[in-house]
Each structure stands twice: as structure tokens, then as C-alpha cells.
Amino acid sequence: MNKRTYNILFHLHTVSGIVISVALYVIFFTGSFSFFRDEIVNWERGHTVKVPDEITLDFDGTIKDISKENTLFGRDIELRHYFNEQNVGVNLGASKDTLLSKEQRAGSFYYLDPINKTTTDYIGSYTLGEFLYRLHFFAQLPHPYGYYLSGFVAFFFLFALFTGIVVHWDKIIKNFYVFRPRAKLKTLWTDAHTALGVIGFPFQFVYAVTGAFFMLKLLLVAPSVLALYDGDDKQLYEDLEYAHPEFTFNNTPLPTPISINSYVDRVKQKWKNFKVTEVHIFNYGDTNMHVSVSGNLDYKDKLNGFGHMIFKVADNSIYDVKDPTLKTSYLDIVKGMFFRLHFGDYGGYGLRIISFIMGLIGCFVILSGVLIWLTARNKKNIPLKKRKFNEGVVRYYLAICLSMYPITALSFIMVQIVNPAGMNMLYTFFFIGWLLISILFILKKDNYFTNKYSLLSGSVFGLAVPIVNGICTGNWFWVSYSKRLEQILFIDVFWILLALTGFLVLYKMNKQQRPVLKTAKN
Numbered sequence: 001m002n003k004r005t006y007n008i009l010f011h012l013h014t015v016s017g018i019v020i021s022v023a024l025y026v027i028f029f030t031g032s033f034s035f036f037r038d039e040i041v042n043w044e045r046g047h048t049v050k051v052p053d054e055i056t057l058d059f060d061g062t063i064k065d066i067s068k069e070n071t072l073f074g075r076d077i078e079l080r081h082y083f084n085e086q087n088v089g090v091n092l093g094a095s096k097d098t099l100l101s102k103e104q105r106a107g108s109f110y111y112l113d114p115i116n117k118t119t120t121d122y123i124g125s126y127t128l129g130e131f132l133y134r135l136h137f138f139a140q141l142p143h144p145y146g147y148y149l150s151g152f153v154a155f156f157f158l159f160a161l162f163t164g165i166v167v168h169w170d171k172i173i174k175n176f177y178v179f180r181p182r183a184k185l186k187t188l189w190t191d192a193h194t195a196l197g198v199i200g201f202p203f204q205f206v207y208a209v210t211g212a213f214f215m216l217k218l219l220l221v222a223p224s225v226l227a228l229y230d231g232d233d234k235q236l237y238e239d240l241e242y243a244h245p246e247f248t249f250n251n252t253p254l255p256t257p258i259s260i261n262s263y264v265d266r267v268k269q270k271w272k273n274f275k276v277t278e279v280h281i282f283n284y285g286d287t288n289m290h291v292s293v294s295g296n297l298d299y300k301d302k303l304n305g306f307g308h309m310i311f312k313v314a315d316n317s318i319y320d321v322k323d324p325t326l327k328t329s330y331l332d333i334v335k336g337m338f339f340r341l342h343f344g345d346y347g348g349y350g351l352r353i354i355s356f357i358m359g360l361i362g363c364f365v366i367l368s369g370v371l372i373w374l375t376a377r378n379k380k381n382i383p384l385k386k387r388k389f390n391e392g393v394v395r396y397y398l399a400i401c402l403s404m405y406p407i408t409a410l411s412f413i414m415v416q417i418v419n420p421a422g423m424n425m426l427y428t429f430f431f432i433g434w435l436l437i438s439i440l441f442i443l444k445k446d447n448y449f450t451n452k453y454s455l456l457s458g459s460v461f462g463l464a465v466p467i468v469n470g471i472c473t474g475n476w477f478w479v480s481y482s483k484r485l486e487q488i489l490f491i492d493v494f495w496i497l498l499a500l501t502g503f504l505v506l507y508k509m510n511k512q513q514r515p516v517l518k519t520a521k522n
Helices: 003-034 037-045 059-067 128-135 145-167 169-176 185-228 233-239 260-270 330-343 348-376 384-402 404-417 422-444 447-473 477-482 486-508 511-517
Strands: 077-080 088-092 108-113 118-120 274-282 290-297 306-312 317-322
Touching: 003 037, 003 128, 003 145, 003 348, 003 384, 003 404, 037 128, 037 404, 037 486, 059 077, 059 088, 059 260, 128 404, 128 422, 145 185, 185 330, 185 348, 260 274, 260 290, 260 306, 348 384, 384 404, 384 422, 384 447, 404 422, 404 447, 404 486, 422 447, 447 477, 447 486, 477 486
Parallel strands: none
Antiparallel strands: 077 088, 077 274, 088 108, 108 118, 274 290, 290 306, 306 317
């Protein structure tokens, strides 16, 4: 590679990395916690899910309970298992029976707790796990701008990854085994940045590609809608299998009782280890009523084993079948693999813990890249005004990024003290708390102080998480262990280990490294 090409790629790598650094850090940090979204939700609610990746429900009993509050004839009803939590999503479509009043015909969506028989809307069921999960793709910003922002950050991160590999290609193997903590400042950060960047490259590449795909797919399919479908996006979604089929409403009641459980049992008997995740009922109680039972094979049997059966209730015939045991289509490979790779939920706790660690490594790579940028420009030949500006940029950057650790730990404590906290309380506590901690670190004007006390405070609060949980709920980790409350136990142990790791890092921090992070004096 000639020198000019190298310089261009190097500057492109630097500029693209700096521009997206704060947003990318937020994505990686909250995304790492999002691997345990379901465990956080169940820990907060005091629930435990015994059968993962499957909806466990008495469908007939649930339909009977729903009918007490709603007229179901002529409705499309969907019961769906979104995540590994106790709640089930219930979507009631508007009734097609024109004899009903407007209020009686109206549709609704809510979450049903099948154990406690309680219902909540989305805002009322909002949890910290959901908050962190949605923050990692900026869903709190007005739709769809947050999605697009996170998508473009993922896209430019992909660009930064490739330019980084190309720039360091000649020395990548040699430098990978080199770490010189006592060398000059820029060398120290470069060694750490290069080694950890290479270790995390496969992980970061997968998440950059899948993240960009998820958040920018609306922009990607827009040309197809216009060019291939003449603007008919409905037909496109049908071809991509994102939409349910439609069935004519006959407005004639069925003469016999309906058992949804029987159709679910037929599907589970047909395919061994098939996990039902959704039941969709079309034209409930009508002679043209159909029942769709969807799900997937256990990941141990087949990673992309998605399938469904649609039954016509009037004669108990099978209207349509997608056999999960057959060869997987290209469409299912793309849709299924992207989801499974991004969520990392097909390998149990082991894979998710590794993914969490790799996510934190990604955070460190981002931090070290910014510090390399600062130290490379903190030279006497650079005007003082420019150096002060660069130091200010990094001071703000470190304050915003590193303060996420203590405010996240504090949020875990808050949701147990104020339970349920709800969406408004979570938004207020997290964002205002994040802002106040960031301002404190910015005003201190000491990057070493920011690094040390964000780690110290986050670890102290983190160690307090299982203690507060035990006081508020009685679910001390030994109680959770004895009662086999796995999700609750996992989060308590997770915070204990994370906090102890933070204390270990603080203990190992060499006081001689203070000048590394300390803002240069004028």
C-alpha cells in the first residue's frame, strides 16, 4: 500500500470512528446488557420462566377469560410470546360484525399475565430490561429517526472496522502479541486498541452488519416497493412472509364449540420438539374461521426451523403448512440467521455471557481509539488553543460514556425500590441522572477522576443491587437458588461478579498511570 492510500484510509478510519464514538459506545454498552433483557425483566417483576422460547398457555381458558370483557365473534385474535417472560401479548383485531356498536367492535392490544390473570398496556408493563434493550437502538427518539440513527452508526462502524483492519494489516500479527504498558502514552493505547480490536473483530463485524440491516431495512426495501411492486408495500410484506393471510368473514356462527388447544396439540404431535410461539385466530366463531399455529424447532435440533400450520375450523382440514423439518429457504436463512446472530439467544447463557464480555471489549476499543486520537494531538508543536479544544472534546466524551455504568447500576436499585417504576419514572431517573453525573465529571476537568470514580461508584451500586433486591422482595440469592428462580438468581450473581471485577480493576490500577488519563496542564 502506498503512503498516500495509507494516509487516506487512516484518516477515514479516525474520522469515522470519532464521529460515531459516543453513539456507538451507548449502543455497545446498552446492547451488552440487552443480551439479558429477559432476565432483567423477570428479576424486576419477581418472575421466573420455566419453559424458555415457548408460549405456555391454556388457550381455551384464556379465550374464555377474554370473552368475558369482549365480544369475540368476527375478530382476528393473536396470542404471541414476544420474549422469555411471563406476560403474553394479546392483540384483538376490530370485530367484523357490523351489528355491534363502534365501541364494541374496537380492537385493542395488551399484555396478559396468565398466572395472575392481570392485564397491562405497553406503558404500564414497561421495565428496565425493555428500556435498555430499546436504548441500544435509540428507540426513545421520535420514530423512525432513532432507528435510522442507530442504523447509520452501525453502517459507519462497519466502515471503520474495515479501514482499521486495512490500516493495521501489515503489523497486525506482530503487534497483536505486543503490549507495552510502560511505553509512551500513544503506544500504550495503540497496543490495547489493536489487540482488543482484533480479538473483537468477528463479533463487532456481525453486530455491525445485522444492526445496520435491522435499522435500515425500511430504506433498503423502499426502492423494491417502487420498482418491483408499483408502490404496493402490502404485497412485498406478504412475499417476505411478514404478513398473515386474509380470510373472508361469512358472518355465520359456527354450530359447534371451538378448542384452540386441540390445534396446538396437533402441531406439537406432528413435529417433535416444536416450540409454539404464536397462535393467530382469523374470524373467531365464524364458519370461515382459521387457526394458525406458528413457532420453531428447538435450536438444538435446527437453528432455522421456523414453521406453521393453518387449520380451517369448519371441517378441521389443513389449509396451509410450512414444514420446519424440510430444507430451509433462502428467505428464512436471511431472516432467521440475522435475528439469531444479533440476539445470540441460540447458545444458552454461555454464548450470551461471551457476547456480553465482547460487547464490553468493544466499549474499551472505542474508548482507547478516542484516547489515541487525543494523545496524538497533545504535542507542544500544536497550538495551545487547539490542544485545549481537543482535551475538552475528550473530557465531555469520557464523562458521557463512563457515567453510563453508575446510572445503570442505580437504575437497577431504583426499579426495586419503586416497583413497578413505569416508563415515565424510568425515563426521568435514567436520563436526568445520566446528565447530572456527566455534568459532575465534566466540571471536575480530570479524566483520571472520571475513570476512577465512575468505576468505583458503579461497582458500589452494582454490589448493592442484590442486597436491595433481597430487602425489597425477599429473593436473596440463596433463596432464589433454593427455589430455582433462575432468572432472578442470574441477575444477582451477575451484578456481584461485575462489581467485584470493577473493584479488581481499581485495585490493579497503577498510580503511575494517572498522567495517562489526567488532563494535561496548561
